[in-house]
Structures are given as structure tokens and as C-alpha cells.
Amino acid sequence: MSLDTTDKKILAALQRDGRMSNAELSEQVNLSPSACHRRVQRLEADGYIRNYVALLDARKMNVPTTVFVEITLQGQAEELLDAFEKAVARIPDVLECHLMAGTADYILKVVAENTEDFARIHRQYLSRLPGVAQMQSSFALRTVFKTTALPV
Amino acid sequence: MSLDTTDKKILAALQRDGRMSNAELSEQVNLSPSACHRRVQRLEADGYIRNYVALLDARKMNVPTTVFVEITLQGQAEELLDAFEKAVARIPDVLECHLMAGTADYILKVVAENTEDFARIHRQYLSRLPGVAQMQSSFALRTVFKTTALPV
DNA sequence: TATATATTGCCAAAAACTCGCAAAGGAATT
DNA sequence: AATTCCTTTGCGAGTTTTTGGCAATATATA
Structure with a gap:
């Protein structure tokens, strides 16, 4: 039910880059791709990760x-x-x-x-x-x- | 330099779900996958899309x-x-x-x-x-x- | 120590991405 | 109206990524 160090690393990484490939993410947290993937799925299912979004540039979008x-x-x-x-x-x-x-x-x-x-x-x-x-x-x-x- | 209707649909969709597959996105905006992909790449390169992130649940993360x-x-x-x-x-x-x-x-x-x-x-x-x-x-x-x- | 549970790494199939290339669509000029 | 130029599109193939099964390892509990 709670988050270990690896979970926190995953969450920190995905907060920086939500489209990082699972392969790269798994390297950053020192896990195999499949183990890392299972953790991400769990974090999503348990509601820690609410969703993924693209962040737009407010100036470019004319709302500075x-x-x-x-x-x-x-x-x-x-x-x-x-x-x-x-x-x-x-x-x-x-x-x-x-x-x-x-x-x-x-x-x-x-x-x-x-x-x-x-x-x-x-x-x-x-x-x-x-x-x-x-x-x-x-x-x-x-x-x-x-x-x-x-x-x- | 400016955004047409299709661009705006893409941006709206990616603001809702930044990990939507390009295949699904292309369906939502009535384009072929490759044409859609080119547009997304352009929107990224031109700086309309700043980055992609995972949004976490503030309650789950204990900062409500x-x-x-x-x-x-x-x-x-x-x-x-x-x-x-x-x-x-x-x-x-x-x-x-x-x-x-x-x-x-x-x-x-x-x-x-x-x-x-x-x-x-x-x-x-x-x-x-x-x-x-x-x-x-x-x-x-x-x-x-x-x-x-x-x-x- | 022994048992049970959870987590891991490996592997393969399925899906998705990414790029080159030729054709289609529009805009501007003659 | 026809031609040219330029942008955008769709198709297809090679590559990468995702995804789930399975056995082995690690962790926790009694």
C-alpha cells in the first residue's frame, strides 16, 4: 500500500517526462523493463498516477x-x-x-x-x-x- | 505558424491524454497515422507542446x-x-x-x-x-x- | 527453518512508432 | 484557365516499444 524508493523514483521520473519509454524508465530506476512496467501499472491502478497530459506553452497558445x-x-x-x-x-x-x-x-x-x-x-x-x-x-x-x- | 482546426483537435486531445497512441489520436482527428504523427512532431518542434507529464493524485501522495x-x-x-x-x-x-x-x-x-x-x-x-x-x-x-x- | 507471498528477470508475440517516397491538394503566377 | 511550386497526405516497411506468461529469486511470516 505504500511506496518504496523505486516507486518514488518512477513517480519522479514520470512527473518530469510522462512519455519516457518503459525501457529508459527501467534503466533510470535499475529494474528490468518488465518489472518496471508492472510497477507503473500498479501505480496507475492504485490511483497514484491520475493521468498523463501534454503541457502546452501558454505564450504560444496566446494566453500568457x-x-x-x-x-x-x-x-x-x-x-x-x-x-x-x-x-x-x-x-x-x-x-x-x-x-x-x-x-x-x-x-x-x-x-x-x-x-x-x-x-x-x-x-x-x-x-x-x-x-x-x-x-x-x-x-x-x-x-x-x-x-x-x-x-x- | 498558426494552428488550423486539426492542430487544435490534436492539442485538445493530448491535453486530455498525453499518452494516447498515435493510432487512436489519428482516428480522433480524421487523419492517417503518419500525417497525424507529422503534425504532432511539428507542434512539439514549434514549442506548442512544451512537454508530457504524469499527473499524480495529491491525496494519494499525501499533499491534499x-x-x-x-x-x-x-x-x-x-x-x-x-x-x-x-x-x-x-x-x-x-x-x-x-x-x-x-x-x-x-x-x-x-x-x-x-x-x-x-x-x-x-x-x-x-x-x-x-x-x-x-x-x-x-x-x-x-x-x-x-x-x-x-x-x- | 519452512512456508507462503510478492517481485523479479527473461522471452516472445503483438502493437506502435518512425521514416522514405510518391501522389494529392491548394495557392500563386503567368 | 493552365502551370508551377509548395505543403500535406497516405502507404508501406523496418525498427522500436509494449505487454503478458513463466520460472526463479527475494521477502516476509509463522
């Missing part, structure tokens, strides 16, 4: 701007939260939505082409979200770094 | 807690920012670091096992970051959703 949006709702009724969350989930420019501690606050991570494009997103989507009492947007000038790799 | 940390530095001198950024980049629990507009603020996205573990991270790393004037941590109660897929 990240905006963090803090939202306060009008109340904490469960239906209010549900309605809000369902509506937020439909906005393609919103990459993350976190329910925050303290007052009923959400933080959204939004990507946009530029400030003007964010104005469109705001007008088209954010301003129409149900139950919102307050909304404050903070623009990122520059993403210093960003990784999807969890510490192992 | 996300914390957003807002940091104000003591000044805006370039050396100050550089030193800060270099030091932050070495902390494995920090997944993202954004330089924010307005006053010289940073936002960090940190993952931890729980609040106690965050206390360790704070003590061990965050409190030792150079040039920090102020630091405010906000805990996420729940991640409503999270995706790495940029809008295409």
Missing part, C-alpha cells in the same frame, strides 16, 4: 496572462455554493477553483490573452456568476516558475 | 492541502527580486510562483500534508526567504477543480 480572482459569495448556503461551482466549472479560461478558509471565499486562477481579453472573460462569464457579493482580480506580471510535479 | 501565500518584499531592487526568486525555486513544496502587479508582491502556491506540515514548510523554508517584509497564508479548504488544459 494569469489572473487570480478572489470571490466572496453573498452567503454560505450549500445550494449557493453548488450553483456557483457548477457555473465556474463551465468557464474554459478558469483553470483552477479553490474554496478557501475563512469567509466563504473562492480563488480562481484564470488565463487570458491580455488585460483586454480578461475584460471580455469578466464581462462574458465572471460577472454573470450566481451569488457573488465581491470580486477582486490580481494580475500576474510574470510567472516566475510553475510545475505540476508534487514532492515525492 | 493547498496554500496560497502572498508575499511583500522590502523593496523592488532587482537583486532583491532575483535573490528571492532563486531561493523560492529551491523549495520543493512550492509549485508556482507569480510576480504580481501593484506593489512588489508574489503569490506562491504551496502544497502540504496538513496545517502542521505547512508549519514545518514555513519554519524550514518560507521564514528564511530573503527580503521578505510581509507574508500572508490562505488555506484552501477544498479544490473544486483543477486542470492543466489551456483553452484551445
Whole structure:
């Protein structure tokens, strides 16, 4: 049920390169290809590896701007939260939505082409979200770094 | 230099499943395997696809807690920012670091096992970051959703 | 020590990748 | 409208990779 050193090496390697061939991976972790393959299958089946994805370049894809949006709702009724969350989930420019501690606050991570494009997103989507009492947007000038790799 | 409909379908598919076989991908976008493969190679070479990674389950990996940390530095001198950024980049629990507009603020996205573990991270790393004037941590109660897929 | 379980390495079949090459499709020019 | 040029496509073959069975080894438990 828990992860030994080899498992952690495998997870670290696949977090760096999810398309590494099993042959190369097995070399990096000092296992035969088949043994390594069985471990990867187990890590997938047990849910440690959720999925594999391609990460795109935000600049190339014309969404170099990240905006963090803090939202306060009008109340904490469960239906209010549900309605809000369902509506937020439909906005393609919103990459993350976190329910925050303290007052009923959400933080959204939004990507946009530029400030003007964010104005469109705001007008088209954010301003129409149900139950919102307050909304404050903070623009990122520059993403210093960003990784999807969890510490192992 | 720009992306046609087929390119966008490929990128959308690979953002969902980065290990999809080229054969299956080619079916989804109505191309022959070889033509599809050439397009993927071009998208990689042109930098649209940055890399492929495995996404791990944060709960399974024992880091279910996300914390957003807002940091104000003591000044805006370039050396100050550089030193800060270099030091932050070495902390494995920090997944993202954004330089924010307005006053010289940073936002960090940190993952931890729980609040106690965050206390360790704070003590061990965050409190030792150079040039920090102020630091405010906000805990996420729940991640409503999270995706790495940029809008295409 | 003896037994049971899990993990490993080897091997072969099946699947997938990768490249060269000729044909098809579009755009621009005459 | 025809020709030329350039890009993209589909086909096919050689190579690589994946995948599962099987016996042997290693690990854990009693």
C-alpha cells in the first residue's frame, strides 16, 4: 500500500517526462523493463498516477496572462455554493477553483490573452456568476516558475 | 505558424491524454497515422507542446492541502527580486510562483500534508526567504477543480 | 527453518512508432 | 484557365516499444 524508493523514483521520473519509454524508465530506476512496467501499472491502478497530459506553452497558445480572482459569495448556503461551482466549472479560461478558509471565499486562477481579453472573460462569464457579493482580480506580471510535479 | 482546426483537435486531445497512441489520436482527428504523427512532431518542434507529464493524485501522495501565500518584499531592487526568486525555486513544496502587479508582491502556491506540515514548510523554508517584509497564508479548504488544459 | 507471498528477470508475440517516397491538394503566377 | 511550386497526405516497411506468461529469486511470516 505504500511506496518504496523505486516507486518514488518512477513517480519522479514520470512527473518530469510522462512519455519516457518503459525501457529508459527501467534503466533510470535499475529494474528490468518488465518489472518496471508492472510497477507503473500498479501505480496507475492504485490511483497514484491520475493521468498523463501534454503541457502546452501558454505564450504560444496566446494566453500568457494569469489572473487570480478572489470571490466572496453573498452567503454560505450549500445550494449557493453548488450553483456557483457548477457555473465556474463551465468557464474554459478558469483553470483552477479553490474554496478557501475563512469567509466563504473562492480563488480562481484564470488565463487570458491580455488585460483586454480578461475584460471580455469578466464581462462574458465572471460577472454573470450566481451569488457573488465581491470580486477582486490580481494580475500576474510574470510567472516566475510553475510545475505540476508534487514532492515525492 | 498558426494552428488550423486539426492542430487544435490534436492539442485538445493530448491535453486530455498525453499518452494516447498515435493510432487512436489519428482516428480522433480524421487523419492517417503518419500525417497525424507529422503534425504532432511539428507542434512539439514549434514549442506548442512544451512537454508530457504524469499527473499524480495529491491525496494519494499525501499533499491534499493547498496554500496560497502572498508575499511583500522590502523593496523592488532587482537583486532583491532575483535573490528571492532563486531561493523560492529551491523549495520543493512550492509549485508556482507569480510576480504580481501593484506593489512588489508574489503569490506562491504551496502544497502540504496538513496545517502542521505547512508549519514545518514555513519554519524550514518560507521564514528564511530573503527580503521578505510581509507574508500572508490562505488555506484552501477544498479544490473544486483543477486542470492543466489551456483553452484551445 | 519452512512456508507462503510478492517481485523479479527473461522471452516472445503483438502493437506502435518512425521514416522514405510518391501522389494529392491548394495557392500563386503567368 | 493552365502551370508551377509548395505543403500535406497516405502507404508501406523496418525498427522500436509494449505487454503478458513463466520460472526463479527475494521477502516476509509463522
